[in-house]
């Protein structure tokens with residue numbers, strides 16, 4: 361029996377395929393809930409990065425896995441990652457995420473530092489160094505005594521960081537730490553399943569994250585707000601964009617059919633951080649965009665996703681939009697490493713099949 365277009369589309373995106381069993385996180389798309397190791401997102405959003413890592417790595421690593429142990433080990437790993445930067449010269453032709461990809465791929469498989477710690481540490485250290493070098497500034501060495509989120513922001517800014525800013529960034533990093541079998545995490549698990557090693561799996565995951573349909577969306581969310589410019593222009597701008605077949609960045613999700621719960625957490629973080637004008641404008645754009653999507657995409661329920669308010673949080677922290685995807689990676693590398701460790705511990709090689717629809721050979725195929 362021939363398949364309908366809708367069936368082919370669903371199949372090509374593996375929409376309802378269970379490709380792994382995991383104890384790490386569950387996305388309930390109908391209820392709009394994210395569960396991380398038995399806790400609702402709302403319960404863990406106040407965790408430190410180290411506490412989130414302890415939660416995710418528990419049972420998968422052979423070192424002590426309390427928040428404090430990880431704080432010490434991660435601080436040391438940041439210092440080690442910084443030493444690998446050495447005299448590597450930035451490559452002007454690369455975007456920031458391409459440069460992060462390059463730097464991470466230089467980490468040797470032979471490194472004696474446990475690779476899950478090195479990957480988390482290096483993603484933050486390299487992201488900070490890339491931002492500074494783009495501004496013509498020298499990278500700043502990590503301070504192993506600080507928490508990961510605070511040190512990351514300090515390495516970017518070169519000055520001490522207020523508690524409010526450190527906490528806001530931490531809330532963002534923890535909120536995006538893990539999210540079921542999203543495209544980058546799936547990529548990491550496929551690579552890990554071949555036993556290629558954790559560092560290779562993280563580099564592959566970053567490559568998947570980089571796409572505008574996944575982790576590349578928050579920068580363009582700000583571009584959209586800027587292009588709209590005024591309240592009067594919201595609806596005409598959105599109508600034109602949708603009529604031209606464009607996708608509105610920060611809206612839609614493969615799994616959520618209701619509002620992404622991460623959007624609510626980050627909306628609160630953004631509102632705590634910044635003056636009301638920008639937030640009020642963004643809220644207006646959000647509300648009108650949902651109305652416009654309901655008209656232009658009536659066959660599909662499209663809601664706000666995590667990237668919309670991510671953009672406002674990261675902007676309020678003074679981070680350049682060119683680095684947003686890398687900052688996403690600084691958070692999501694927690695989930696990638698946990699999934700890689702889980703895959704290495706229990707998973708078989710992932711090797712699905714394709715359905716051949718090419719020309720028939722002279723000798724017909726068996727039915």
Ligand code: ACO
Pocket residue numbers: 373572573574575577606607608609610611612613614615657660662665666667
């Ligand atoms: N704006 C306009 N139309 C959209 C949007 C959007 N943001 N999202 C989906 N659609 C439309 C598509 O054009 C398509 O319409 P059609 O049936 O008329 O062709 C229909 O909805 C289904 O599109 P798919 O790509 O099959 O839907 P999918 O579930 O795979 O989409 C995705 C998920 C890729 C996130 C999509 O909603 C999108 O492109 N959003 C914008 C980019 C974005 O915000 N990405 C961040 C996602 S969150 C994250 O990854 C961390």
